[in-house]
Amino acid sequence: MENTTISVDYTVNEAQVLLEIIDIAVRSRGLSAAEAGLVLSKKVEAKLKALAPQQAPAQDPVFAPEIIKP
Helix, strand or coil, X not given: CCCCCCCXXXXXXXXXXHHHHHHHHHHHHCHHHHHHHHHHHHHHHHHHHHHCCCCXXXXXXXXXXXXXXX
């Protein structure tokens, strides 16, 4: 498989929701999804941390600000 990079733009709130979805998926699948979930979540978190000094998270009305975890 070719190692090609793609990029997708998310709002801050969409990225936070994506992290929640990754968390839910890892909890659902367990250890079999843990490594992939960790790699993906670290990439998203790094981008959010890099953006943090520049921009405070804005509320996006399309996405829930917080997902209740089971």
